Amino acid sequence: MSMPKIRSLRNQLVLALCVLVSVVGVVQGISSWQLAKAGMSALLDLRLEQVATRLYHSGLADALPTTPARGSQPERDVYLTVWKDGISTPYRSTDPSLPLPREAEPGFTNAMVNGENWRIYTLREPSMVVQVAQRSRVRQDLAEARSLNTLWPMIVLVPLVWIAVLLVVRRALRRLTRLGRQVQAIDMAHFEQLSTSGVPTEIRPFILSINTMIERLEQSIESERKFIADAAHELRTPLTALQLQADNLAPHIAPGNQERFRELQSGIRRSGRMIAQLLRLARADAPMKADTLTRVDVSEVVVDAVAEVLPIAMQRGIDIGADEMTSAFVRANDADIGIALRNLVSNAIRYTPDGGKVDLSIQVRDGKVWIEVVDNGPGIDEALLPRVFDRFFRANVQIEGSGLGLSIVQAIVNRYGGEASLRNRTDGQSGIVASIGFPSVP
Template identity: 85%
Template sequence: MSMPKIRSLRNQLVLALCVLVSVVGVVQGISSWQLAKAGMSALLDLRLEQAASRLYKSGLAESLPAIPSRGSQPERDIYVTVWRDDIATPYRSTDPALALPRDADPGFTTAMVGGESWRIYTLREPSMVIQVAQRSRVRHELAQARSLDTLWPMIVLVPLVWIAVLLVVRRALRRLTRLGAQVKAIDMTHFEQLSTSGVPTEIRPFITSINTMIGRLEQSIESERKFISDAAHELRTPLTALQLQADNLQPHIAPGNQERFRELQSGIRRSGRLIAQLLRLARADAALKADTLTRVDVSAVVVDAVAEVLPIALQRGIDIGADEMMGAHVYANEADIGVALRNLVSNAIRYTPDGGKVDLSVHVRDGMAWIEVVDSGPGIDEAQLPRVFDRFFRANTQIEGSGLGLSIVQAIANRYGGAVTLRNRTDGQSGIVASIGFAAVP
């Protein structure tokens, strides 16, 4: 089953309005052209009628040459023939070669004369008949030239109206574009209601519905966050007590059961670490409080994170250090930056084999302070990379972990409007490049 194509509302509006304007323009152009032709034809007819009337009333018909030279008159001019009742041949004529029909009806007629179509006006008076004629071809050319002039404004205006339509639609939908950006920015740490100020009346019910959904989503996320936090707090106390009791009980365990008892202690510690990670995740998802933000020296946080894992790295022969430490500061809660960085470094140490290498660097790019952690581990299957930030996802189940470390890192990055990426190395060596960036401040 094929899915319907989703097209841009702006493009649909622009296309529909442009087509409508074009159709109206074409219809208007054709109408103007036809009216211009009809008007020009009527004007030329009036010219013939006036010429005949003036020739009769002013007596100018008598002044026409009795025997004019043949072919001396321009073909685009009008032709005149005067008849007298007592004379069978034309009394006066501008071109004796043109045999106009003497018996034509009074008024306007169209007749074929000499193999050409002629428009003829016949004025019948008691003493004479005056005929004024013009070639139909010439009339058509004159009408065509004048009527085409009426199309130029339409040809120019239609493209201008297209541009105007595009600008008007773009301006009208600009508010929707801004609303779309606000909706896109909504995540687990930012639940800002959309403003209806300046929004068209027809769209306000839709915005109100989105705001209602945002409110419900915020309540749902807050309930989930509170449940995780409360559950972690409630579980931490009995687990701590269980760990103390196990430590106190260890001297009394029979030698043959020591190995199984150590497995029990290891399970308790893993559960404790999981509870601690759940608490960190709940804090990372919590709303940001402005009074906890300070100007944080990123390099100092990196040094502290390296110092914390250094004993484990030395024990396993892992070379850990910082290659490039550009001075950078961010406006954040220092504890959050430390948690995010320690999770990235701990992951690198965990997945790097003994004798491997972990490099950290700090640099500023495009207004962002970036911290990179590069390890020499096995890397991650490209198909699994999109899922590495999913909660409880573990790329390698053989290595101990809760599957929450990278989720916490992403939650902290989102909390400050930052970004976090994870990719395989492309320098010919195996391993992962983990990067987290925050907006840099002076």
């Protein structure tokens, strides 16, 4: 089943508003263009009417040439023809080769003359007919040229409005972006309610709901942590007593029952280790106290962790050492760093075959101190790697373990705002590269 695609609210708002502005701009541009064309056409009609009226009332008709040269008039100009009663041919004309229809209705008409469309204004008086004509093509070119000028403001303004929309939406959602970062920073070690200061009224109920959820989650995790700690603490005492009783009974066990008795002792020890891990996990999940933090020399922690597992490594012939030991410091509780590192080293020893090799290194990069533990064990199936930090998860059930070691590492790393990763080696050898990183201090 495919997951629904998560879309940005900011992008949706910007896109919707830009589309709306564009549609309004296009409609406004088309309307302005059409109105400008209509206005230009009306202005040209008024020009034709004024020319005809002045030609008649001012007596300028007689001033027109009687025999003008054919085709001498520019095609963009208006053409004049004067008719008089009793004369079948034009009395005066600016172009005799243009046979305007004398029988045209008074006022404006459109006619096809000499294969072209013409706009004609006809003024009929008792003794004279005055016609003023202009090519429709010329009129259209003039109207469109003037109308296009009305589109330039819209062409320039629409992109500017797009930019303004982007800036306004980004500014309006900046507060939500900050809240999103605060929500992402919330984990089991950092519960902080979101501030409602400066939050828009429409978003305030949503923020209050998140704060309520954070409060309930914190209470639930605290109850779980307290239960684990109390249960582990209560179980540790009877298990310790049981271990002592088993040790006291060891000399009195019949030879035929020795194997079963050793299995019993092994089970008691496993239970003890499980309880110890549960207590460490509860402590790792507990809120951190600032007064317990110190400047920790990571190299010393590495040396102590190696020294602790060295007897086991020597017994199994495992070569354990450090390749790169950069001097680095972190601000933390040294016990926490030690527990996290010992869990990684113990895992490496546990999964490395006899005669194998485990290398540790310290590096400083990207503002973090990284501790890497590399083994040459069998590695982990890639499909199981995303689950290795889950509680009680064991990648290899044939090897003894509680399934809590890496969970404790993850809890400690999260407590200090660090990172933890586990990956298979990519240098041609089998094995695991376990890395933990903590914020570096000078």
